[in-house]
Amino acid sequence: MTRKKFDIPKMYQSPIIRKVKEATKIIDPMKKDLEPTVLDFGPVQFLIPRFFGFCYGVENAIDIAYRTVAENPDKDIYLLSEMIHNPTVNEDLQKRGVKFLFDTDGTEHIPISSLSEEDIVIVPAFGTTLEIQSQLKEVGIDPYRFNTTCPFVEKVWKRGKQLGKKDYSLVVHGKHRHEETRATFSHSADHSAVVVVLNPEEAKILADIMTGERPGSDFEKYFGHKSTGGFDPIKDMERFGVINQTTMLATETQEVMEILREAAIKRFGEANVLDHFADTSDTLCYATNENQSATLALAETDADLAIVVGGYNSSNTMHLVEILEHHFPTYHVRDKGELSPDLINHFDQWDKEMKRTRDWLAMKESPHKIALTSGASCPDILVDEVLLQILEYFEDTNKVGDVISPFEEKLEPE
Ligand code: SF4
Known part of the structure; x- marks a missing residue:
């Protein structure tokens, strides 16, 4: 798909991050390099991933x-x-x-x-x-008149419909109460038997029911509330494909696909698997893939901590946090208002509550290295504001203009 130019209100555009992103696009037009960008302010450095923010x-x-x-x-x-x-x-x-x-x-x-x-x-x-x-x-309102449904979500629905026409059932990898998964479920249920699985653990339960290693009654227990009425895990899983809520971890969707493909092989034999399991990997969203791959590259750096900016109900933001927190202390904040020099308020997705961490900037060595990124629904300006806020906590930092000028030089004059 050719990248359309959108009219984004000025208040969401950012003087710092936008320039870094624009310059990186020019330096690496084929999107091959996932190396994070280092913004070196002297006593503090920010490590910025290759892809993040608005999709x-x-x-x-x-x-x-x-x-x-x-x-x-x-x-x-x-x-x-x-x-x-x-x-x-x-x-x-x-x-x-x-x-x-x-x-x-x-x-x-x-x-x-x-x-x-x-x-x-x-x-x-x-x-x-x-x-x-x-x-x-x-009530006389055309639901398509002011429709902002993402074309990549619609692509998932279209693929599901094609499969439904060929009598495939659909397994949706997603959070069953999330708006997108509810929408995808509804569109899919119009033509197919549908079941939602949350993660590879649930996919394994479904796989075991399919292959008879678990009793069929387990289906009702685990999936009764998130499947179409009368879903029969033996009959309806004879031919199926996996589609996803586009913001789930792409690696987890692939794991879910693999677990269920293996179950299909066990049941029907390797030679026949293509008749029973549809390859739907082409429906995974490009932005989710890019942002998560860039976050994995960010996780490989020697940052001291990470800050992920985004809404506390944003699924894709939570997945970025999930990737980074295996590597360093990671704080999910909605905006700069959550920060002070010795205390940070941040959302803990596992306990589903706000936490307060003291001395979050107390690091042993200088320069402090902070990985900084944001979810796909977060305006870049909020990332700029967090960066500028943190700079205020340090003395003798390099000027923003000096740090950004190598990126500005790459850009066309406005
Ligand atoms: S994450 Fe992907 S599917 Fe979701 S809105 Fe962004 S581009 Fe669309």
Whole structure:
């Protein structure tokens, strides 16, 4: 897909990170080099991954949403739910009068039945369910008129539909309450038997049920609440493909595919596996792949700690944290407001709560090396602000202009 140019509001653009990203694109147009960039401020260095931040789908959604708000000052504008999982962007849209119909887990705030055909409803980047699409149509609202569903999510749905036409069932690797997985489930259930698995551990349980190593009754226990009615793990897993919530760890999706492919081989024999297991690896999202690969390269550096900027309900941000925390202390923060010189507030996805860590910058040696990145729904400006905030905690740092000028030299004059 050719990279479209999107109109991103100036307030989300950043004077530092944007220049680094633009320059790296020019230096490495074929995207071959995953080596992180070092921004050397003297007593502190920031290690910036090759890929991070806004992806195609998020830029597309922001472009459409802000254009819709600007062009329709007299209309009531609604978003089905958070447009992307970033509080800064969502709060700004709410300040501009946009109202949310549902919250992230599907709880209704404003009934669709109370809307009129004059109203505007923006479908978020995750897409929405067929049920909500028909409720909108019932009140006279076209769900495709202001649709920001990411084309890479739609690609997953299309592939699922092709498989459904050939009588394949679908295994969705995702979090079953996440908006995107609910949307993908709904679109898939229109043509296939569907079951959602969260991780390789659950894939193994499903595989064991398929091959008879676990009783069939375990299906109801583990998957009854996240599969289509009457799903039969023996019959419906005779022909299947795996699709994913696009922000899951790509390596985990591949693991889920491999576990279930092995089970298909065990059941039907190696020679017949292609008749029973569809190769869907081409549906994995490019941005998730790039961002996670670049994060793995960042994890290989000798950073002292990592900061990941992003919403606390952002699935892709949590996966970046998950990669980095195996290598160094890693702090997930929504913005610079969580930082002070001797204390950092950060989200712990495993305990699902905010934590406070003291002396987080107390490192033995200088320069302090800080890996800094952000999720796909995080505006670069928030990363700039975190970087500038940390610089304030150090004396005698190199000037930002001096550190950035080698990158500016690579760019075309604006
Ligand atoms: S992560 Fe991928 S699928 Fe999700 S919005 Fe971004 S580009 Fe689209």
